[in-house]
Amino acid sequence: MNETVSLPFDVSPVPPPIPGVNRIAFSGRRADFRRLVIRGTALELVTVGFYRFWLATDMRRHLWSNTAVDGDAAEYTGTGKELLIGFLFALAILAPIYLAYFLVGLEAERIKAFASLPLGVFFFLFAQFAIYRARRYRLTRTVWRGVRFWMTGSGISYAWRAGLWVLFAIVTIGFAAPWAKAALERYKMRHTAYGDLQGRFEGTGWSLFKQTWWMWLLLWPSFLILIPVPFILAAIRATEWRWWTSGIRIGDVGFTCKLNDSALIGLYWKVIGWSVLLFTGLGAWFGVVFAIGYQSVSASVSEEQKFIMATQKLPVLFALGFGYILVALAVGVVIRIYLTRDVWQRVVESITVQNLAAADNVKAQGHLVSALGEGFADSLDIAGF
């Protein structure tokens, strides 16, 4: 499988232009993105996390403005400030909800058994609502040739659909998942537009099912030996990208994605390799700190108590905590570089656009929406990048 890891995107011969077919080009330099993410992550550390809004914005600006369709690069017009305000709004709305959640939880204790279920369902639905609204925010900040994308539809209506479809997928032990994905994507794309060009989604659950069912069947037993898991997951993901991209229509503009089944495998393994390295380092650091802390307890108490006392020493705690945070942030950097930027590059470069002429003379339409949805998503820890 190794020969598939080195991907040919920068050495691929330029195919002869076919009329009506356009490639998507990505011009972002990896070093620029890496610098952006490392700097942003360091600032995240300094600002106890508040810089995340600006980091997310900078990442999107980099990716959008380096992605060109027919030679014209897209533009991301959102700002970190908007995300911060969205987060604060979300907080104002969520704070009383959390309080109510706490009180309802107390009340529910009496009924026992299924007490936590409705609340879990509520938060799941709320998360779907947030996902929809966050997508809407990002879309209205996406501009190509001076015209923005926009979205209608209702987050609440989407949340109900998502809830019912996921329930259906669970009842069918996952077999309905492709149809759930297709239906939800249809809803999203049906309410998506670029200027006065209406979007839609033509992918079907059946075609996704046909392509992926055997991979899922292979996936579950492979968890026993672990090694094949990243290979299969990467193949599933690549297939889903292909299916998703090829199903999108904006007006009469269509897309084809030629992403290889093996295109993402190398990236997955790089993330795994870095994570193993970082966590090994963290383990070694913990060991050293513990050993020093343990030595400094000059006690005649039991081993167990010595251990506990070592962990309670303030310098030990800070050293452990600091090491942990650094590694967590480093893993974040690795994920953003490989799973956000590199996946983005490989996917967009594998896409060709058909009949782009249908997107000439599009009239601007649609209004900006607030970042409230992103704020909710952020508070629920489900924020996309």
Added chain:
Amino acid sequence: MVLGAEHTAVFLDGRSNRKRNVTLRFAGGLDIAEEGTVVDSWPYDQVRRADSPPQTLRLRCATALPLARLEVSDAATQGAITAYCRSLDVGGASAGQTWRIVFWSLAAAASILLLAFFGIPFAADRLAPMLPLSIEQRIGGAVEKQAAFMFGGKTCNGAEGQAAFTKLVDKLKTAGGIDLPLEAHVVSSRVPNAYALPGGKVYLLDGLLKKADKPDEIAGVLAHELGHVQHRDSLRKIIQTGGTSFLIGLLFGDVTGGSAVLFVGRSLFDASYSRDQERAADAFAVDVMRKLGRSPKPFGDLLVRVTGSDADKSLTLLSSHPMSEDRLALMSKDTSAREGPELLSAAEWKALKSICSSLAKGEPGTAGFKIKW
């Protein structure tokens, strides 16, 4: 202006996505001309840079339509524009903006921490007495199961021991003037500990009873737990824990690994509130023992016996309790008269000590390392 050197650009007017090939003229402002007609004119000081790939200069205008764009790919024209439009990067990302973000983030962090440190305990103190007992009892029911799981063991009910236990608790209750419902049990467990749960539930673990030499030691422990009940400390602890997790969660949002930071931060705060509550409960115990005419010192002795000498420990920020020897010192300080009658007769004390022996050898609890009384 060098005549003849035509400055070309692509103009997107913000109304449609039609790419209009235009020429730029540097007159009173940046004039955009299409086929010889000026279609728009942008004041120099309102022209801003928009995101674009490195080789293209993309412009917007603060006073034009929000999405109107000029795209310039020719280097000479780009140079001319940067020469005329001096405010290209106004309002954009700059070092100053980054410092502002850093400053306000740290200010927000400081105010949240101050709120957690001063605001939450204050709110808990004021809120706890206002909440109806029924709520506290409901919480108690939930916590009870967790506690039973953690410590293992069953309720002991040797008849004579139970009678002695009830007698002791009643005496303490009267002396302490407890006006809340109270429910005390002895539970079989090797762990030498005692705890009070929300809703006035007090548990004495048999392991502690085994380590005690005289009734006054156990009386002190129980008086301490009754102090927690009277002060409604469990409820306050719940309000505090909920409040701090909310505030700290708010602060750290989704920084990866935020939950670990959250855990450590919360432990620090919880421990600090907890030490204050323990001191108050100790004071309550001293007071009750004095009212009964007994010395509180045996309670301190038992504490030190169970936790070991503090000589080589240091009080850390994470300790939920004050140091045992400091507590012993507090109890020993009281040298007032101790002429009150024995709280339990020798026979009753013996019965209490063996209250759990009627149980079949129950599952022994794990050796607890966190002393919880």
